[in-house]
Amino acid sequence: MKVKSSPARKVFVVINYIVLTLVMFISLFPLVHIFALSLSSNSAAQAGWVTVLPVNFTLDSYKYILEKPEVFKAFGISVLRVVLGTIISVGLTIISAYAMSQPDERFHARKYYVWVFLITMIFSGGLIPQFIVVKSVGIYNTIWALILPTAVQTFNVILMLNFFRGLPYALTESALIDGANHFQIMARIVVPISKPSLATVGLFTMVNHWNSWFDGMIYLSDTSKYPLQTYLRNVIQSVDVASLDLNSVGAMTNVSQKTVTAAQIFVAIIPILMVYPLLQKYFISGMTLGSVKE
Amino acid sequence: MEKKKKKSISTIMKTEWPLHVLLLPAMILLIIFAYLPMVGIVISFQDFVPSGGMKGFFTSEWVGLENFRYIFAMKDFRQVLVNTLVIAILKIAAGIIVPLILALLLNEVNNRAFKKATQTIIYVPYFLSWVVLGGILVDILSPTSGIVNSALKALGHEPVYFLGNPDTIRGTLIVSDVWKGCGYNMVIFLAALTGIDQSQYEAAKVDGAGYFKQMLYITLPGILPQIILVTVLGLGNILNAGFDQVFNLYSPIVYEKADIIDTFVYRLGMLNLQYSVSTAVGLFKSVISFVLITSSFALAKKFANYQIF
Numbered sequence: 001m002k003v004k005s006s007p008a009r010k011v012f013v014v015i016n017y018i019v020l021t022l023v024m025f026i027s028l029f030p031l032v033h034i035f036a037l038s039l040s041s042n043s044a045a046q047a048g049w050v051t052v053l054p055v056n057f058t059l060d061s062y063k064y065i066l067e068k069p070e071v072f073k074a075f076g077i078s079v080l081r082v083v084l085g086t087i088i089s090v091g092l093t094i095i096s097a098y099a100m101s102q103p104d105e106r107f108h109a110r111k112y113y114v115w116v117f118l119i120t121m122i123f124s125g126g127l128i129p130q131f132i133v134v135k136s137v138g139i140y141n142t143i144w145a146l147i148l149p150t151a152v153q154t155f156n157v158i159l160m161l162n163f164f165r166g167l168p169y170a171l172t173e174s175a176l177i178d179g180a181n182h183f184q185i186m187a188r189i190v191v192p193i194s195k196p197s198l199a200t201v202g203l204f205t206m207v208n209h210w211n212s213w214f215d216g217m218i219y220l221s222d223t224s225k226y227p228l229q230t231y232l233r234n235v236i237q238s239v240d241v242a243s244l245d246l247n248s249v250g251a252m253t254n255v256s257q258k259t260v261t262a263a264q265i266f267v268a269i270i271p272i273l274m275v276y277p278l279l280q281k282y283f284i285s286g287m288t289l290g291s292v293k294e
Numbered sequence: 295m296e297k298k299k300k301k302s303i304s305t306i307m308k309t310e311w312p313l314h315v316l317l318l319p320a321m322i323l324l325i326i327f328a329y330l331p332m333v334g335i336v337i338s339f340q341d342f343v344p345s346g347g348m349k350g351f352f353t354s355e356w357v358g359l360e361n362f363r364y365i366f367a368m369k370d371f372r373q374v375l376v377n378t379l380v381i382a383i384l385k386i387a388a389g390i391i392v393p394l395i396l397a398l399l400l401n402e403v404n405n406r407a408f409k410k411a412t413q414t415i416i417y418v419p420y421f422l423s424w425v426v427l428g429g430i431l432v433d434i435l436s437p438t439s440g441i442v443n444s445a446l447k448a449l450g451h452e453p454v455y456f457l458g459n460p461d462t463i464r465g466t467l468i469v470s471d472v473w474k475g476c477g478y479n480m481v482i483f484l485a486a487l488t489g490i491d492q493s494q495y496e497a498a499k500v501d502g503a504g505y506f507k508q509m510l511y512i513t514l515p516g517i518l519p520q521i522i523l524v525t526v527l528g529l530g531n532i533l534n535a536g537f538d539q540v541f542n543l544y545s546p547i548v549y550e551k552a553d554i555i556d557t558f559v560y561r562l563g564m565l566n567l568q569y570s571v572s573t574a575v576g577l578f579k580s581v582i583s584f585v586l587i588t589s590s591f592a593l594a595k596k597f598a599n600y601q602i603f
Contacts, residue, residue, distance in 0.1 A: 016399050024415045030430045048444035092320050099316040107313045108306055125331020126576035128563040133330045136347035149327040152320045182312040211423035229425045236429040265429045272421050
């Protein structure tokens with residue numbers, strides 16, 4: 001595309017770079033700003049002097065949260081739900097998708113099962129009936145309330161089902177003839193060659209679990225059992241409503257609700273930033289994974 | 295498994311039982327957490343008594359359409375419907391136009407490193423929760439200590455209470471939604487742009503068409519199917535104005551402009567404990583959404599040859 005550029009084109013190119021740089025700045029600025037706030041002194045934060053760099057650099061906000069056991073606990077609960085939730089959800093996705101990816105002649109009931117899944121994508125009971133069910137089956141106020149109701153992700157099952165169906169038929173057919181059973185074929189042939197797709201599904205399941213907050217809010221009555229996002233919501237809302245809390249924060253004059261909240265928000269972002277290179281890598285492949293290949 | 299009923303079924307079961315076993319866990323979970331709640335929809339035609347839990351689905355008194363009459367008589371409900379439609383439609387429109395422009399601009403960039411960097415950075419907010427983004431927005435938009443208002447004040451402007459003023463809340467919701475989500479549609483458009491046959495551009499250049507004409511006559515028609523697809527699929531979401539976002543950004547002062555169906559359902563049910571009324575509102579939304587989604591899928595198939603399943 002190296003053709004001689006007209007002056008108008010040159011102007012466009014320059015403006016284009018400026019606009020896109022601005023867009024990058026807008027995308028990232030709020031995050032950088034919150035990080036800078038979390039590392040600034042209370043007075044600088046309140047006065048609005050902080051932009052992208054910390055003013056009067058201090059780690060006091062982080063020291064303050066480190067002394068708060070609630071933040072640690074909520075972080076731990078989030079990690080636990082991510083680990084348990086992802087293992088269970090991906091496991092269910094694999095076994096369900098594998099079974100339903102069988103051709104009709106190998107699995108006569110296949111299409112009935114597929115419908116049982118599809119219907120859940122179209123209809124849902126809604127907030128209150130779901131809440132009543134969770135309350136009635138004995139998992140209310142336990143971590144299972146955050147894991148089991150969303151463990152079967154129909155969308156992911158369909159995604160993997162389509163992927164498995166795209167695998168060469170001969171691969172499993174010869175193993176079946178050789179006398180291997182479905183459990184062996186699934187574990188030794190299908191799962192190993194599907195690792196990249198499973199990684200994509202797993203990664204997005206992890207991010208969803210990490211980011212979920214509403215289920216914690218309605219299914220847990222005990223605030224001490226809150227995962228980090230739900231806990232964080234409480235912190236943010238209380239800042240919003242009752243700024244009176246501001247000075248009761250403690251003897252440390254260098255921290256305030258503003259800087260401490262910023263630090264807590266940043267703590268919730270860190271795990272996402274850590275897996276971000278992977279997210280970025282799988283983002284596009286994840287979107288095309290579900291396309292029907294027939 | 296070894297029972298000798300009809301021959302064909304027993305032989306089928308002999309080879310196929312492992313597949314049924316594999317599906318058993320998911321079936322149990324779906325029945326409990328998806329199908330039982332669907333049964334629970336009946337409470338929107340009942341005067342549900344919460345104390346009995348799930349048993350109430352079967353034992354509560356039937357009241358016919360009483361709950362629906364109650365909702366449609368509510369002044370709030372009509373406002374909530376209007377809010378939902380306005381916010382959702384503006385979000386869908388902005389969520390197509392902005393990513394489209396960004397994709398077109400990005401497509402003109404020849405520097406690969408710059409292109410990659412822009413893409414990488416634009417996606418970041420997409421992966422953060424609305425709790426986190428809401429917390430950030432509450433902070434930066436604060437009328438007293440937020441950076442945005444500090445800047446406005448420095449420019450001699452009055453501070454604006456973006457989240458606390460009914461006149462600015464909708465704009466704030468839409469702009470922040472685009473900020474979070476524009477990376478997603480941008481990827482779709484960018485992928486479509488790379489699929490355009492490059493020889494068309496060569497031919498256009500020979501014919502003396504400038505960059506703008508090339509965009510108008512080659513690029514835009516080239517990605518029209520994707521634009522239609524995204525628009526049509528957006529139609530299915532016309533009653534989804536974004537619970538997570540609104541719930542983390544709204545407050546009673548701005549209910550008149552920002553309260554949407556989903557937040558309304560939440561408050562009716564979880565805070566006012568009007569279980570039956572709340573479920574009735576939810577059902578109303580589900581029925582309309584169902585019609586919209588199925589027709590949008592049909593349209594998507596017709597115009598963009600796109601198939602979900």
